[in-house]
Amino acid sequence: MTPLTVEVTSSTGSDHLLPSKDPWYTAPADFEASIPGTVLRIRTVPGQPTVFSNAAAAYHILYRTTGSRYQPTWAVTSLVIPKKPCVHSGYNALLSYQMAYNTPTIDRGPSYRIFEPPLPNNYGIPPGHQQFDIMLDRGWFVTIPDFEGPRAAFGASVQAGHATLDGIRAVLSLAGHPDIPLPSSADKFKYAMWGYSGGSIASEKAAELQVQYAPELARGFVGAALGGLVSNVGSLYTVTNKTPYMGNLVLILLGVMNEYPEVDTYLRSRLKTEGPQNATAFLKGRDMDSFQAFQTYAGQDIFEYFVGGEADLEACQALRKIKMVEWMLGYHGAPEVPLFVYKAIEDELTPIADTDAHMEHYKRFNVSVLYERNTVGGHISEIVNGQDRAIKWLASVFDSSYDKEGGIKTRDVTVDIYKPPIP
Known part of the structure; x- marks a missing residue:
């Protein structure tokens, strides 16, 4: 055709x-x-x-x-x-x-x-x-x-x-x-x-x-x-973390998780299950755009969602590659x-x-x-x-x-x- x-x-x-x-x-x-x-x-x-x-x-x-x-x-x-x-x-x-x-x-x-x-x-x-x-x-x-x-x-x-x-x-x-x-x-x-x-x-x-x-x-x-x-894109995790615009950092990770199954599996395994910044709160971003995420996550520390903090993101080999190839x-x-x-x-x-x-x-x-x-x-x-x-x-x-x-x-x-x- x-x-x-x-x-x-x-x-x-x-x-x-x-x-x-x-x-x-x-x-x-x-x-x-x-x-x-x-x-x-x-x-x-x-x-x-x-x-x-x-x-x-x-x-x-x-x-x-x-x-x-x-x-x-x-x-x-x-x-x-x-x-x-x-x-x-x-x-x-x-x-x-x-x-x-x-x-x-x-x-x-x-x-x-x-x-x-x-x-x-x-x-x-x-x-x-x-x-x-x-x-x-x-x-x-x-x-x-x-x-x-x-x-x-x-x-x-x-x-x-x-x-x-x-x-x-x-x-x-x-x-x-x-x-x-x-x-x-x-x-x-x-x-x-x-x-x-x-x-x-x-x-x-x-x-x-x-x-x-x-x-x-x-x-x-x-x-x-x-x-x-x-x-x-990687520098945003330093510049906009803990600011009113932090929500985009959550959405970017969720978007990458949609494209890369190995990243999805790894990050889900590292999300906290307790406390206010837990897996449930993080994954709610799957239905948001920036405007909603800005309001929901304003001022938060993105790394507080993960058991090992920032080190969890650095430890993911697939994410390290994404920082160069995608970001x-x-x-x-x-x-x-x-x-x-x-x-x-x-x-x-x-x-x-x-x-x-x-x-x-x-x-x-x-x-x-x-x-x-x-x-x-x-x-x-x-x-x-x-x-x-x-x-x-x-x-x-x-x-x-x-x-x-x-x-x-x-x-x-x-x-x-x-x-x-x-x-």
Whole structure:
């Protein structure tokens, strides 16, 4: 079956079921035999994209991808069609946007959440719906992958990178489909990626892996914007432990446990059975996203959940490998596409020093990077402070006006437009 013969099914009614309760979120039998990027199912989004004023239509696409252990798996991406597609020099723009959905449960993935009304939060974090509408207003086709896969492997960056690249492959393979308003040929697309925070991990890892995993994408791949870049996930266990943001540390371990059975078995065996920070309290995080985990685990010491404390995590050989292979960006090679990296110097969740070192590493390989360090704000405010700069940069790579000369260009900027919510 070719992508052009995969039937687009129409979702009946307006019910949007949680993925764990929705039988559509399953792969067909023998899907493992297909190649990465193969489209396995397509449907219109239940209820259609009523939350986006600039969307003409939206589709869920289930496709074959590859996990962190290089096993066949699948993922879902949401393709949103703009009302007025733009064309630059004969090309349409396709943006793969990786959301920071940060969760070890499939029920909080973007294919469900972005088509629901935005949820309020107490942290001043914009929900992203307005951001999507801005992209669509520019005439960009937007694809938003559930890059953690069916096991919700938060913290497994190789899985995330593969799923991001295969989501782009899947959309490109549908060009010319009679029931989906896409260009007639994949050759008519230029494509780029964008991600902030947790989404920056998936986007950066995809840029690393593209050279070896999806070399054919080089033809139309024009760049990646990486905001609040988490260059070293492992350092979060020092920086954010015992802070209001400690909950992410629990979710990352739970996500890695979903992808690596040996880590799951080991960490469960080391969780305390008594006291307030015990196995039951830790495993409750399996149904949370960052907002919930921030509230539940604020100020706690992650190592107090384990019988041997921090030494238990250090003793796990599989975790030591994960710290390099999954959590240290740059491990799998140097991207060949231009990058726009933006981050607040006083980022309180992920140290600027990690990203400075990351960019120094890429300097050795002459990677083309515009690296902007904002002198004001922190991790949350840079979501807003960096948004317009990222969109402007993406527009420049789509219309070929960006100067793609190699090397790292670093500059400090002062952009302060974020308005914190009024309590």
